[in-house]
Amino acid sequence: MTPMDARRYAVTPPTPDEITRASLNAIGPGEAGWLVGGCLRDELLGRRVRDVDIAVDGRPEPLARALADRFGGAVYATSDVFGTWRVIVGDLHIDVAVLRGGPPGDPPDARTRALRLEADLRARDVTVDALARPLDGHDIVDPLSGLSDLAAGRLRLCSPASLDDDPLRVLRLARLARVFELVPDAAATEAAFRAAPGLVRVSGERVRDELCSLLATRAASVALRDLAVWGALGVVLPEVDRLRGVGQNPYHHLDVFEHTLEALTYTAGVVGQLGGRRFLATPEETGLPGVEPLVPVSWAVLLHDIGKPAVRVVDDQGRVIFWHHDETGRQMCAxxxxxxxxxxxxxxxxxxLVRQHLRLGFLTREQPLTRRALARYRRDVSPWVFESVVVSLCDRLATRGEKTSLASMARHYRLARTVWTEVSKIPAPQLLSGDDVMQVLGIEPGPAVGQALDALGEEIEAGEVTDADGARAFLLDWWGRGEERAEASDGQAPRGSRGASDTTDA
Incomplete structure (x- = not known):
């Protein structure tokens, strides 16, 4: 998004109290429900609640649909096995699930409900999440002393088999430990090593959602390092795990893995320094709905150098070079x-964003900036101009460590702001359509049409062509030049698509 069309991720999610009241009004006759797990932990710690879990001893679907209608959210089933439904309201997730202690009674008595609730809590992963509070009450049910563990800063498993039962919990263990500054006990750490290989059996969608939850936190880098040590990162993100120990040229102070983790730590700060999250594309616009606004660009920072191991070479002078790692990384993203x-x-x-993460650095060589250079930049990164400068700055900040020149970094920030603000002022090239191009040049559909539109667009953005008559005249002149015509007919890539090494200061 640009400064001209920025808008906030506007949906305001409901509070746990509002969800509790709405649930009490919507729950079925004779049924009971509880707030469970992390939302209670977050409330006790005074943290913002991002995920609300509700357990019911009846059917979860009617309650989930009622909450979606009440708060204007999307709703869908996440698990046929566990009977779980999810409601998404802004960046808040509400999960409604049936108690896992057995089928509901007809109706169950108080003792049966208590036994089923305790069985459900004991089946969870860590004790600080094995908490429940009835929708119609205030007392917390705590069968495994999770409140004591929380007060002691301790992360303990609900059972020795907690992670083996669901290896995805290894990712959660790393996130919870780092976000809440809890120390896993020896049994939890041993279980993480043991269960990590089992992540290969977990669906990609579940791994994706847990990684998005991790990237929404400021503790993502240290948690990813834990996952690498436990052997989990190599299973879920081998492209990132392979960065470990990959040496770089002396310009860099870290190997590629540690450089990537350091870059990730700068993401939230860089976004804030450039104006705030309101300028980021919404998750829906990026194609990753239901996550926090910072998550999509954090993915780009995490993956920006994944192409390096595949293309690393050492030349005759002993220099480490990563030719075309940006393009290789783009292909790996697929x-x-x-x-x-x-x-x-x-x-x-x-x-x-991975393909173009070096582009801002290249512009340092094109001073003073021309409108044509800015137009090419906009064309190559659009519509993610703001995000592209964020990724570039995070990369740059994590390159030299203590050797970073403050003056050089200040220039990079000034360039980023200039590019972002000036690019937004350049009009989009819309004078002629593809059909118009074919009519003017007398050609059939094919690569030449796209090449002609690219060439025309650059002239429009540079201010050289301002109306339809000028556009037609330019096309005829461009087509009449043999070199460009041959290039277009051969279907070669447009200008500006060259690969890059890692020898820039970006």
Whole structure:
């Protein structure tokens, strides 16, 4: 998004109290429900609640649909096995699930309900999440002393088999430990090592959602490092795990993996320094709905250098070079997209940002900036101009460590702001359509049409062509030049699509 059309991710999610009241009004006759898990933990810690879990001893679907209608959210089933429905309101998730302690009674008595609730809580992963509060009461049910563990800063499993039962919990363990500054006990750490290989059996969609939850936090980098140590990262994101130990040229102070994690730590700060999250494309616009606004660009920062191991070479002078790692990384994003069942839109989004993450650095060589250079930049990264400068700045900040020149970094920030603000002022090239091009040049559909539109668009954006008559005249002149015509007929890539090494200061 640009400064001219920025808007906030506007939906205001309901509070847990509002959800509780709405649930009490919507729950079926004779049924009972409880707030369970992380939302209670977050409330006790005074943190913002991002996920609300509700357990019911009846059918979860009617309650989920009622909450979606009440708060204007989307609703869908997430698990036929566990009977779970999810409601998404803005960036808040409300999960409604049936108690896992057995089928509901007809109706169940108080003792049966208590036994089923305790069985449900004991089946969870960590004790600090094995908490429940009835929708119509205030007392917290805590069968495994989770409140004591929370007060002691301790992360303990509900049972020795907690992670083996569902290996996805290994990712949650890393996130919870780092976000809430809890220390896993020895049994939890041992279980993480043991269960990590089982992540290969977990669906890509579930892994994707948990990684999105991780990337929504400021603790993502340290949690990813934990996952690498436990052997989990190599299963779920081998492209990132392979960055470990990949050395770079002396310009860099870290290997590629540590550089990537450091870049990720800067993401929220860079977005804030450039004006705030309101300028980010919404998750829906990026093709990754239902996540926090910072998550999509965090994916791009995490993946920006994944192409490096595949193209790393050492030349005759001993210099480490990563030719075309940006394009290689873009292609790898498509593989990740298929594995996690990501939308084509999001694969295009993250692939574009990975492919173009060096472009801002290249513009430092084109001072003073021309309108033509800005137009080419806009064409190559559009519509993700703001996100492209965020990724570039995060990359740059994590390159040299203490050797970073403050003056150089200040220039990079000034360039980023200039590019972002000036690019938004350039009009979109819309003087002629593809049909118009074919009519003017007398050609059939094919690569030449796209090449002609690219060439015309650059002239329009540069201010050289301002009306339809001028556009037609330019096309005839351009087509009459043999070199460009041959290039278009051969279907070669447009200018500006060259690969890149890692020898720039970006």
């Amino acid at each position: 593989d990740i997209g298929r594995r996690f069942n990501l939308s084509n839109r999001f694969v295009e989004y993250v692939g574009t």
